[in-house]
Amino acid sequence: MNSPLANPPPVSEQGIPTLIKEHRSGQFTDIAPIPTSIAQTNLSLQLLKDLLLKHVFDMTVASIRELSGSMALSGAIVDELIQLLRADALLQLSSSGQQRDELTFRLTERGRLEARDALSRSGYSGAAPIALCDYYRVVNHYSLLKHQISRVQVKCLFNSFVIDQGLLDQLGAAFNSHRAIFVYGHAGTGKTYTISKLSSLFGDNCLIPYAVASGDSIIQLYDPQVHRKLELNKARTTSLRYAEAYDSRYVPCQRPIVVVGGELTLDQLEVSYEADTRLYQAPLQLKANCGLFIIDDMGRQSVSPKAIFNRWIVPMEDRRDFLTLSNGQHFETPFDVQLVFSSNINPLELADEALLRRIGFKIKFHHVSDKAYTEIWRQELDKAGLEFDLEICRYLIEDLHHKQGVDLAPCHPRDLINTALSQIHYLATEPVVTKELLDWSWNNYFVQLDV
Numbered sequence: 538m539n540s541p542l543a544n545p546p547p548v549s550e551q552g553i554p555t556l557i558k559e560h561r562s563g564q565f566t567d568i569a570p571i572p573t574s575i576a577q578t579n580l581s582l583q584l585l586k587d588l589l590l591k592h593v594f595d596m597t598v599a600s601i602r603e604l605s606g607s608m609a610l611s612g613a614i615v616d617e618l619i620q621l622l623r624a625d626a627l628l629q630l631s632s633s634g635q636q637r638d639e640l641t642f643r644l645t646e647r648g649r650l651e652a653r654d655a656l657s658r659s660g661y662s663g664a665a666p667i668a669l670c671d672y673y674r675v676v677n678h679y680s681l682l683k684h685q686i687s688r689v690q691v692k693c694l695f696n697s698f699v700i701d702q703g704l705l706d707q708l709g710a711a712f713n714s715h716r717a718i719f720v721y722g723h724a725g726t727g728k729t730y731t732i733s734k735l736s737s738l739f740g741d742n743c744l745i746p747y748a749v750a751s752g753d754s755i756i757q758l759y760d761p762q763v764h765r766k767l768e769l770n771k772a773r774t775t776s777l778r779y780a781e782a783y784d785s786r787y788v789p790c791q792r793p794i795v796v797v798g799g800e801l802t803l804d805q806l807e808v809s810y811e812a813d814t815r816l817y818q819a820p821l822q823l824k825a826n827c828g829l830f831i832i833d834d835m836g837r838q839s840v841s842p843k844a845i846f847n848r849w850i851v852p853m854e855d856r857r858d859f860l861t862l863s864n865g866q867h868f869e870t871p872f873d874v875q876l877v878f879s880s881n882i883n884p885l886e887l888a889d890e891a892l893l894r895r896i897g898f899k900i901k902f903h904h905v906s907d908k909a910y911t912e913i914w915r916q917e918l919d920k921a922g923l924e925f926d927l928e929i930c931r932y933l934i935e936d937l938h939h940k941q942g943v944d945l946a947p948c949h950p951r952d953l954i955n956t957a958l959s960q961i962h963y964l965a966t967e968p969v970v971t972k973e974l975l976d977w978s979w980n981n982y983f984v985q986l987d988v
Contacts (some may be wrong), residue, residue, distance in 0.1 A: 565783035568678050569744055572784065573613050579668035582621075584753045587655035589618050590627065591662040593644055594652035598631050600641045609664035609747070609785040627651055659755060660815035664786050666750035669868065675787070676871040679743040679827040685713050686738040694738065699905070699912045699947070700731065707900050708735055716897025717853050717876040724881045725946035726902035729833055732877050733794055736829040739875075742767055743827040744787035749819070751868040756808055756817040763824050764790040793828035795821050799837035806848055810863040822858060825874045835880035835887055842887040849876060853895055904944040907934050914950040921954050923968055932972055937979050953978045 572578045592607050593599045605612045619642060622628040627648035631641040644652060691709045711718045712735060720728045747759045767789040809818045822830055836842050852858045852872040861867050884899055915925045938945055956978040961968050
């Protein structure tokens with residue numbers, strides 16, 4: 538389960554869920570102002586020179602305007618780099634234009650050699666990266682430590698859901714502690730869904746860099762499979778758009794929600810390097826910064842739970858992580874993540890008490906009562922456009938669940954109804970859940986063992 542869950546809608550200051558009608562770029566201007574000189578990027582000159590050479594190598598002929606767009610840097614910086622590369626006899630003027638940003642340039646023979654050498658060391662040729670010092674500053678701006686949620690907000694968020702208020706109170710306090718959380722309980726009790734929904738209370742957006750730089754090495758960070766890009770309002774006047782401009786090396790996104798399960802390996806928690814493309818890729822926790830990182834199905838991974846827990850000891854305590862590149866270079870990154878472990882296995886079977894003490898909250902999810910199950914069944918029928926019949930519901934709970942010793946999980950109504958709908962559509966019968974159809978759904982949903 539590598540893809541993130543859908544982010545729930547944000548909540549207003551009064552704690553009422555709201556829809557995002559418009560995102561304006563102006564909200565990012567103070568956080569990420571556009572650098573206007575090489576010095577203001579805090580990147581090494583060699584990194585920027587190599588990056589520009591690779592872009593021109595790919596384009597064959599490129600203008601200042603085109604390079605400014607592909608490198609996500611201001612024209613002033615690109616112009617500054619071009620003058621330096623021309624002085625080194627690596628670039629030459631290809632054609633003139635009426636304006637300076639229309640001038641085009643091509644590589645000299647020496648420039649092509651330098652570009653090939655740069656590509657042999659790094660295959661990255663995207664937007665200029667963000668220096669780690671600037672990345673720290675932006676992460677600190679969006680830090681989860683600055684957010685506290687209230688009981689009113691949580692109640693409003695789950696207003697239409699059937700869920701125990703005591704459980705929500707535990708989770709709300711756990712989120713406010715900003716410490717790691719361990720949620721456990723039987724499968725289907727809503728652990729991952731509930732945690733993911735609560736994360737919307739931290740706010741709805743943040744800036745994610747396309748890449749970050751450690752020395753002259755570039756690590757790709759933005760991942761469209763993880764990060765949900767915001768659609769900014771572009772119906773603005775030219776002067777207003779200019780006033781609202783921000784550093785385009787960042788991508789405005791919703792706060793990330795990263796969920797991994799039994800497929801997790803320790804390699805995914807380190808910087809990866811693809812030798813064929815010569816590209817570095819950020820680990821999962823770096824992609825989850827300023828958001829939520831759920832390690833689901835703890836105990837189902839091929840690596841031991843102890844090894845996974847031990848990987849987080851320093852990040853959980855110091856809120857920073859230490860990573861290593863393929864060349865052996867070490868570097869430090871912020872760890873501003875709400876880390877959540879989730880399992881249907883008893884936590885004491887996965888880790889000793891000393892390790893579990895490092896995790897702030899251990900919260901158990903239970904099966905639901907007959908009354909709660911009935912209300913969930915009613916809601917799911919309503920979503921499916923089916924009529925609620927109390928007699929059928931009692932039959933489900935008393936004759937199927939209780940008599941067969943199957944506990945009531947909040948996921949069962951949805952799954953049983955969807956199974957029934959599949960049969961209704963297949964047979965083209967009247968959309969009514971009968972006892973016979975419910976028996977059919979039950980026997981298809983639960984494993985039946987011959988006695």
